[in-house]
Amino acid sequence: xxxxxxxxxxxxxxxxxxxxxxxxxxxxxxxxxxxxxxxxxxxxxxxxxxxxxxxxxxxxxxxxxxxxxxxxxxxxxxxxxxxxxxxxxxxxxxxxxxxxxxxxxxxxxxxxxxxxxxxxxxxxxxxxxxxxxxxxxxxxxxxxxxxxxxxxxxxxxxxxxxxxxxxxxxxxxxxxxxx
Amino acid sequence: xxxxxxxxxxxxxxxxxxxxxxxxxxxxxxxxxxxxxxxxxxxxxxxxxxxxxxxxxxxxxxxxxxxxxxxxxxxxxxxxxxxxxxxxxxxxxxxxxxxxxxxxxxxxxxxxxxxxxxxxxxxxxxxxxxxxxxxxxxxxxxxxxxxxxxxxxxxxxxxxxxxxxxxxxxxxxxxxxxxxxxxxxxxxxxxxxxxxxxxxxxxxxxxxxxxxxxxxxxxxxxxxxxxxxxxxxxxxxxxxxxxxxxxxxxxxxxxxxxxxxxxxxxxxxxxxxxxxxxxxxxxxxxxxxxxxxxxxxxxxxxxxxxxxxxxxxxxxxxxxxxxxxxxxxxxxxxxxxxxxxxxxxxxxxxxxxxxxxxxx
Numbered sequence: 190x191x192x193x194x195x196x197x198x199x200x201x202x203x204x205x206x207x208x209x210x211x212x213x214x215x216x217x218x219x220x221x222x223x224x225x226x227x228x229x230x231x232x233x234x235x236x237x238x239x240x241x242x243x244x245x246x247x248x249x250x251x252x253x254x255x256x257x258x259x260x261x262x263x264x265x266x267x268x269x270x271x272x273x274x275x276x277x278x279x280x281x282x283x284x285x286x287x288x289x290x291x292x293x294x295x296x297x298x299x300x301x302x303x304x305x306x307x308x309x310x311x312x313x314x315x316x317x318x319x320x321x322x323x324x325x326x327x328x329x330x331x332x333x334x335x336x337x338x339x340x341x342x343x344x345x346x347x348x349x350x351x352x353x354x355x356x357x358x359x360x361x362x363x364x365x366x367x368x
Numbered sequence: 369x370x371x372x373x374x375x376x377x378x379x380x381x382x383x384x385x386x387x388x389x390x391x392x393x394x395x396x397x398x399x400x401x402x403x404x405x406x407x408x409x410x411x412x413x414x415x416x417x418x419x420x421x422x423x424x425x426x427x428x429x430x431x432x433x434x435x436x437x438x439x440x441x442x443x444x445x446x447x448x449x450x451x452x453x454x455x456x457x458x459x460x461x462x463x464x465x466x467x468x469x470x471x472x473x474x475x476x477x478x479x480x481x482x483x484x485x486x487x488x489x490x491x492x493x494x495x496x497x498x499x500x501x502x503x504x505x506x507x508x509x510x511x512x513x514x515x516x517x518x519x520x521x522x523x524x525x526x527x528x529x530x531x532x533x534x535x536x537x538x539x540x541x542x543x544x545x546x547x548x549x550x551x552x553x554x555x556x557x558x559x560x561x562x563x564x565x566x567x568x569x570x571x572x573x574x575x576x577x578x579x580x581x582x583x584x585x586x587x588x589x590x591x592x593x594x595x596x597x598x599x600x601x602x603x604x605x606x607x608x609x610x611x612x613x614x615x616x617x618x619x620x621x622x623x624x625x626x627x628x629x630x631x632x633x634x635x636x637x638x639x640x641x642x643x644x645x646x647x648x649x650x651x652x653x654x655x656x657x658x659x660x661x662x663x664x665x666x667x668x669x670x671x672x673x674x675x676x677x678x679x680x681x682x683x684x685x686x687x688x689x690x691x692x693x694x695x696x697x698x699x700x701x702x703x704x705x706x707x708x709x710x711x712x713x714x715x716x717x718x719x720x721x722x723x724x725x726x727x728x
Binding site: 213216244247248249250251252253291292293294295298322323324325326362363364365366367 | 604605606647648650652653654655656657658659661662663664671672673674675676677680703707
């Protein structure tokens with residue numbers, strides 16, 4: 190146990206972690222400290238990334254009623270950590286999985302929204318913009334053309350697609366419809 | 369029954385030692401008493417430490433204020449707050465006092481109650497044509513300190529004698545028995561912040577259970593008080609729909625709907641500093657795991673679609689269980705009102721409706 194605390198302190202010192210971050214880490218049960226140290230070591234996490242990941246792990250644990258160590262044992266996370274990824278790719282992949290676990294309903298709604306957007310098969314030069322974190326009620330569509338003729342063609346094509354029921358479903362999702 | 373608040377110590381400002389409120393505290397408190405001089409008030413390190421020490425002192429400044437929830441861009445109910453105490457002995461994980469009171473964290477009861485009542489009286493007399501709703505539960509729980517201060521027994525007759533104001537005593541305790549022999553004359557609403565049972569267990573340590581709160585609501589209602597309920601903050605967690613439905617049904621089973629003055633719904637919202645305070649707590653509950661995302665004002669809230677769904681589910685359940693009791697949203701913009709309630713009242717109209725107890 191003392192060795193674990195020393196190892197945590199050594200890692201935090203080497204990466205110049207703030208005292209508050211270290212205190213939160215050390216406030217974890219021993220298995221949580223160890224699991225976090227293992228992750229930090231493997232991904233060579235600096236303080237900001239460590240804190241982001243730690244916050245997500247704690248929130249997921251609160252959501253599931255389990256410990257940080259148990260969250261880190263999640264099958265999806267183990268799969269990512271077992272893949273032969275570079276450090277940056279691995280951090281990105283871990284964060285993606287964590288977001289899915291941290292925001293299961295938001296993630297499902299975003300996935301559905303994105304699928305509906307793709308199903309519209311918008312013409313080239315026409316882009317769909319959805320509110321970040323679904324925190325808004327507007328959907329924006331932009332046209333980008335090199336000529337009036339090109340824009341007119343995009344607008345005609347787009348107008349036909351706006352009758353697609355997918356559009357209605359997208360607004361319904363933003364309005365709280367369940368996936 | 370709720371665990372009664374027992375401070376570790378009571379400190380009384382020397383010059384206020386013989387004021388009525390200080391005398392009441394001294395008569396009811398069997399533990400050690402300390403006195404201090406103006407400017408030498410006990411210093412405590414944090415809001416949480418501050419909960420263990422009761423400071424009794426004079427309030428310097430005005431008592432009556434607009435509710436700070438009335439932020440620009442949000443539909444406001446024109447509520448006024450009178451701060452007769454500061455901080456709270458309970459320890460809800462999401463409480464904004466963890467951030468708001470960091471510079472003055474001591475649990476404090478103010479002695480110059482007569483000054484507060486005179487200030488309120490002057491406002492009520494200056495605007496006899498207006499109806500005011502005034503609450504004491506903004507910076508503290510309205511009833512939690514009453515076992516030591518007996519303050520509400522002074523407030524009820526004061527408001528009972530005033531035709532153009534309603535007093536709201538907002539609480540998470542079941543400490544109401546000292547109110548039962550008073551006549552509120554229809555001018556006092558005792559209200560409870562309610563939540564799903566497991567949110568109360570995990571995120572509201574030191575408060576009365578849902579059953580205890582509703583039993584207390586039934587007692588005050590039988591004694592002639594109107595009652596109110598605030599489902600605020602609504603917290604998203606696995607199973608929220610079933611637990612909130614059960615809470616609504618429990619309300620409907622406990623009280624007579626005709627005596628319900630109002631019910632509000634509000635979503636969990638955390639400033640960045642408050643979110644950090646939540647993360648630093650040792651026991652994490654549903655609040656720490658909720659699907660919160662940052663909004664345009666920097667506060668984290670449940671993402672909009674889920675927030676709308678929660679409001680609609682609760683509003684529909686409340687309508688089904690309690691009919692057309694006055695129902696309103698707290699701290700939401702017109703767009704959310706429109707989507708959930710189907711209308712956007714002006715601040716003035718909303719305030720008037722609630723003061724009149726009008727249903728819509």
